[in-house]
Amino acid sequence: MDKVLLLWEGSGLYNLTLPQFIMIAICLVLLYLAIAKKFEPLLLLPIGFGGILANIPEAGLALSALDQAISVLNPETARLFAQELGITLQSAAEEENRLAIKAAVKGLEDPVIYKNLKAIAAAQGYTDGMLYTFYKVTIASGAAPLIIFMGVGAMTDFGPLLANPRTLFLGAAAQFGIFATVLGAVGLSALGVVDFNINQAAAIGIIGGADGPTAIYVSSILAPELLGAIAVAAYSYMALVPLIQPPIMRALTSKEERSIQMSQLRPVSKKEKIIFPIAVLGLVVLFLPSAAPLLGMFCLGNLMRESGVVERLSDTAQNALINTVTIFLGLSVGSKLVADLFLTVETLGILSLGIVAFGIGTACGVLMAKLMNRFSKMPINPLIGSAGVSAVPMAARVSNKVGLESNPQNFLLMHAMGPNVAGVIGSAVAAGIMIMYLG
Amino acid sequence: MDKVLLLWEGSGLYNLTLPQFIMIAICLVLLYLAIAKKFEPLLLLPIGFGGILANIPEAGLALSALDQAISVLNPETARLFAQELGITLQSAAEEENRLAIKAAVKGLEDPVIYKNLKAIAAAQGYTDGMLYTFYKVTIASGAAPLIIFMGVGAMTDFGPLLANPRTLFLGAAAQFGIFATVLGAVGLSALGVVDFNINQAAAIGIIGGADGPTAIYVSSILAPELLGAIAVAAYSYMALVPLIQPPIMRALTSKEERSIQMSQLRPVSKKEKIIFPIAVLGLVVLFLPSAAPLLGMFCLGNLMRESGVVERLSDTAQNALINTVTIFLGLSVGSKLVADLFLTVETLGILSLGIVAFGIGTACGVLMAKLMNRFSKMPINPLIGSAGVSAVPMAARVSNKVGLESNPQNFLLMHAMGPNVAGVIGSAVAAGIMIMYLG
Amino acid sequence: MDKVLLLWEGSGLYNLTLPQFIMIAICLVLLYLAIAKKFEPLLLLPIGFGGILANIPEAGLALSALDQAISVLNPETARLFAQELGITLQSAAEEENRLAIKAAVKGLEDPVIYKNLKAIAAAQGYTDGMLYTFYKVTIASGAAPLIIFMGVGAMTDFGPLLANPRTLFLGAAAQFGIFATVLGAVGLSALGVVDFNINQAAAIGIIGGADGPTAIYVSSILAPELLGAIAVAAYSYMALVPLIQPPIMRALTSKEERSIQMSQLRPVSKKEKIIFPIAVLGLVVLFLPSAAPLLGMFCLGNLMRESGVVERLSDTAQNALINTVTIFLGLSVGSKLVADLFLTVETLGILSLGIVAFGIGTACGVLMAKLMNRFSKMPINPLIGSAGVSAVPMAARVSNKVGLESNPQNFLLMHAMGPNVAGVIGSAVAAGIMIMYLG
Amino acid sequence: MQEPDLITEGLNLLILGMGFVFVFLTLLVVATTLMSKSINHFFPEAEEPAPAKAGKAAALPTEQNSEVIAAISAAIHLHRHRNKN
Amino acid sequence: MQEPDLITEGLNLLILGMGFVFVFLTLLVVATTLMSKSINHFFPEAEEPAPAKAGKAAALPTEQNSEVIAAISAAIHLHRHRNKN
Amino acid sequence: MQEPDLITEGLNLLILGMGFVFVFLTLLVVATTLMSKSINHFFPEAEEPAPAKAGKAAALPTEQNSEVIAAISAAIHLHRHRNKN
Numbered sequence A, B, C: 001m002d003k004v005l006l007l008w009e010g011s012g013l014y015n016l017t018l019p020q021f022i023m024i025a026i027c028l029v030l031l032y033l034a035i036a037k038k039f040e041p042l043l044l045l046p047i048g049f050g051g052i053l054a055n056i057p058e059a060g061l062a063l064s065a066l067d068q069a070i071s072v073l074n075p076e077t078a079r080l081f082a083q084e085l086g087i088t089l090q091s092a093a094e095e096e097n098r099l100a101i102k103a104a105v106k107g108l109e110d111p112v113i114y115k116n117l118k119a120i121a122a123a124q125g126y127t128d129g130m131l132y133t134f135y136k137v138t139i140a141s142g143a144a145p146l147i148i149f150m151g152v153g154a155m156t157d158f159g160p161l162l163a164n165p166r167t168l169f170l171g172a173a174a175q176f177g178i179f180a181t182v183l184g185a186v187g188l189s190a191l192g193v194v195d196f197n198i199n200q201a202a203a204i205g206i207i208g209g210a211d212g213p214t215a216i217y218v219s220s221i222l223a224p225e226l227l228g229a230i231a232v233a234a235y236s237y238m239a240l241v242p243l244i245q246p247p248i249m250r251a252l253t254s255k256e257e258r259s260i261q262m263s264q265l266r267p268v269s270k271k272e273k274i275i276f277p278i279a280v281l282g283l284v285v286l287f288l289p290s291a292a293p294l295l296g297m298f299c300l301g302n303l304m305r306e307s308g309v310v311e312r313l314s315d316t317a318q319n320a321l322i323n324t325v326t327i328f329l330g331l332s333v334g335s336k337l338v339a340d341l342f343l344t345v346e347t348l349g350i351l352s353l354g355i356v357a358f359g360i361g362t363a364c365g366v367l368m369a370k371l372m373n374r375f376s377k378m379p380i381n382p383l384i385g386s387a388g389v390s391a392v393p394m395a396a397r398v399s400n401k402v403g404l405e406s407n408p409q410n411f412l413l414m415h416a417m418g419p420n421v422a423g424v425i426g427s428a429v430a431a432g433i434m435i436m437y438l439g
Numbered sequence D, E, F: 001m002q003e004p005d006l007i008t009e010g011l012n013l014l015i016l017g018m019g020f021v022f023v024f025l026t027l028l029v030v031a032t033t034l035m036s037k038s039i040n041h042f043f044p045e046a047e048e049p050a051p052a053k054a055g056k057a058a059a060l061p062t063e064q065n066s067e068v069i070a071a072i073s074a075a076i077h078l079h080r081h082r083n084k085n
């Protein structure tokens, strides 16, 4: 009978807290959006599922072995920890001892003692939770976003960009959304609404880059505690691009501007496409070493694609490899959706700032296109400016769709692909600057 | 000439022990069964091959760097180890020193000293054996069986189960094989025939779950020292299902019962199939958090399949990913087929108990179906009860085949798929209870 | 403004050293050869790209966290390191302190202190560079070359070898290139031209094996500091086989010898093909345990292929898995192309010795074929002897091509495949002997 | 003393385990039945399953099919051409 | 004191960041334009792109195509055979 | 003193290595020949290789083939239909 009680006391129903319940509900909404509304399902489905797993009470799937040992501290482990930490446990009550040790570990500065505590926890039979393991291998190592970026590179055709390199300026302008949002985040902190430090503000800003792997990579370095909220915001808003962008685009352009027909893109030779990723890498080498992991892997993927001599590698990078990594990246991001990290006023701040970032990026892209139109002989339809935020290929499709509304003969898709992929490079550059400046 | 002697003294022929020879012969039999008899070749081929590699004398492929350092202890390493262990080596004979250190390491309780010994071994140039590395990454981390379970989920169609949910009871009843075997194992221990503790008994019982990844996952947690024998037993008996089950099925049923025709299954909507894995996960959250890794990954795989929005992920989970993991899982299981772990009376106990578990599970499934037939309006052919042990899809095919013998018009395959996949859920639930109770 | 200065001082242009510039130029040449000349592009493209990444100034992609901490030592980390190392920093100048700590770490013997330094570096926020992480996981663990060798095994058809087993002698003779090169390397050292120890000499010799994964595996064990140069030499010369071999082949044979027609190969049964990899493994078990990882994985791959019962595993080993590993293996090899490891006189020695190794191997293969022709009833065209160096399948194609020049009806391709795959086994055996003797 | 304890533990595990397996799967039967009923009540979709299946099958191999169809067209063209001669 | 610092840092990041993004992408525009011009000047290849593309598409599925063609031949053979009867 | 040692080691490695490579591959020649002879003696299977190969090729793409065949049938159907008109 004791054992039945044990089973009951170990059950989720007995231990479920309200915040965990809320988080599970939120994750179900993410799953609904992914499946029924097709909101970036490749990421949001595993993220939502991982979020549910992370919030299962008592399962501790998102905890390290040490965290688990502290959260369910038995007397023997408590004794060993106290000995290693050099503290004495006076209290008779186990819970008080547990809190004393938890506080001591939190305040611990000596990494050698920390390593020893981990060894003790492992020796006492505690193991890393499944999601914690996935997180450590995929995100904490930095590998997963980079591998995905390589796959994205292998899927990207820079032809439209090479045919019209000036569209790179549109990709540059749209990054204003990133930095303006940083300013917004520090402003909110200055007003006392929320409490972000500069690293957190930068990580939030990168949502405006509208590029999932970049956002995850940057926040895993600058503010891992916000990674869950930032990734969810980035992917959700990328899915919402068809709702967010059109009103801004219409507000900033006249019907005539939206009807501008662009001259057909020149054909781009294979040689140009092969040399382009090497040229980008060269500029990274010379000017922004801190962007080397992101842009390096991106250019490697693109070179594998365009060189035409390593079809097998390019094919694997675009399929088996990127799919595998996507599953575990999604689950790992989900592991950061635990209630005590996500259910904070900061998350509301992140979600609000994120959509502002998208809006500003869109607006700046459009305005830049209008500006360029003044100085350029070749006409540029300002609608392709909004594609500079990235969100490949959704933003380019939006440009095309809004363009067709004004002029049914005006197919902007290929023209918008230029700023679209320029936006990917632009936000990787912005990411490199932030990492260099703050990392 | 000295060097030739060295080569000879380092050769396998010089060092091969009888137990190693026997193990290699056993592994060759496994390869023969896998290749010539098609006994679960996807697992038994890499397991058998890994077993041969693990028993190569002097190669130490299944040993950690520390174990290797101890097994071929040179004087310098001996001195460093003795210093770290705080013991003095009086003996002039190296072999005695080696045994003294081996004993000291075995009795070692302080995890920090253990970590330091590992660092010393690495610094002295010893490295982890290949199979040990594979084992650590795939099984000790818990990842490989879970990833395979995700792939199995992505290959599973719950349609037949959803069309007739009562077949879940058959999947429940067949798990009696698991727990009866646990009782058998502790009984044998009580009689003094073998010496299993309760954790080992539970790991042996899970063979009766007739589900490879579940068996490997549970025994890697509860009794890693028995993992080799348990995995070999589980996969061998799964391959033997067409021999083990039919006599039991015939003995417990009359010809009339075996000829019962079941009404055709209703079509199941896509929505039901999408919600089912989420519903299973919900019950796990509420009632059995310890089953969350196994059933969570299983449900994720199934949701990826049924949602229809992440075809690429589902495809990779069912192909490249599960195949890759299967190769290394098999080799890692093989690493536990070293002679001193496998050639014990315990292994004979495990093999005997395993087949008993299959038999009891089969019988209980059939009897449950007969019982349900008494209380149900819709007729149930008791032959589908045996499919409740899992062994997907072999057991369902056996139900179909035995059914056709009695009534050539009676196609039971789809009806048996219901209890078949229910058995997978059932044994994962049983695994969760055992891990919770004993882990 | 200070910040702009910071950006400039952190830029590559400001920090680029001449050696780094030269290395980047060399890597661009590798990329050119890979893409435009199709020089083993599957490996040389990622190697060349990785080499560029490794030489990006300030990015530290090829450095461990500890190395990065030392290379940009801040005062706080310096204090902690000095404390752990037990040294006192008297100097006021930071750079002097840095050099003092660098020297102390280099001279460090205690692995426990080393581990603690790593923990301190991690706690201070330093992380392993991307390429360092890839190297650690793929090459330092030994896994990547072995997994590639498994894939190669799964792609290899031993039919021609089984039809004419005597061609194994050709594969044996061609390994003379390996050992002659070892002698050359120690000779150069004795002359004082370069300074190789015996382990380095052995690793250089293995270039003559003309087998990429074997060369990488051996040098990662015996001389990791030379791995970059050795891998580049091995793959470059394999690509140059059509230029290196024909002159040697023509010089050593008469036109009559080159025109010898060989009798058609007998068909080989499936059973023979299945048992062959097991037989090879058996000989490894009995005589050369140190070759077990390489030949074991090779035989596993071949058994998966020929057994016909695990098509899915064989397919994945030949595609998704080998492709994925190839990408990361290439990048990891590239991480060893950092200027201070590569731009040495030793590299010139390696490149010179490597081509000599290819030449000697080719010559010995041809001469062995001529010798066998004296004692054999069945005629052997000596041109197939050169295929014994491996370089699969390029060397066999070269035999065929040179043969056609002398006799347009003489198709040697299938006959040359025998010694070609024999050369793979031969160099793996040679690798095993070296590892045993020196490892 | 140890043996009886071990057997007790085994019995405990048997009772607890089988009990819980049945409870869990019974709950699953109930949940599944309710779920199916409410879905079929609120979203009666007589014809959905079939197109859903077809949709899934057609999702990935589109590109492939176009190749196949091109190949077939070529083959048929060739075939007609040869028949003429 | 902390707030003003934070805002200053944010402003710094804004100016530095946007400035550098524009500098970098401008350099890229220049580099790309020069690269394209010199390539098209030194290696004028009017017709290359098309075959390059086709080459890529044809690279991998060769084996598959042969299967497809075999299947088609078989089907057509069957079809002709049946038509005869 | 070090140089002669190094050269001796190199020579040792040469003799030992080449010797062992030949011993090992000679054993493999013997083992392979014996193996082939005994297999061909005890299991004379004149025709096995060919179907084995075919079997392997056919193993995986079954599903694909069915698609291909469906596509072909459709194409042929269309083709006949058009011919009629």
Ligand code: NA
Pocket: A208, A209, A210, A211, A388, A389, A390, A391, A423, A424, A425, A426, A427, A428
């Ligand atoms: Na962007």
Ligand code: NA
Pocket: B208, B209, B210, B211, B388, B389, B390, B391, B423, B424, B425, B426, B427, B428
């Ligand atoms: Na089961």
Ligand code: NA
Pocket: C208, C209, C210, C211, C388, C389, C390, C391, C423, C424, C425, C426, C427, C428
């Ligand atoms: Na070779």
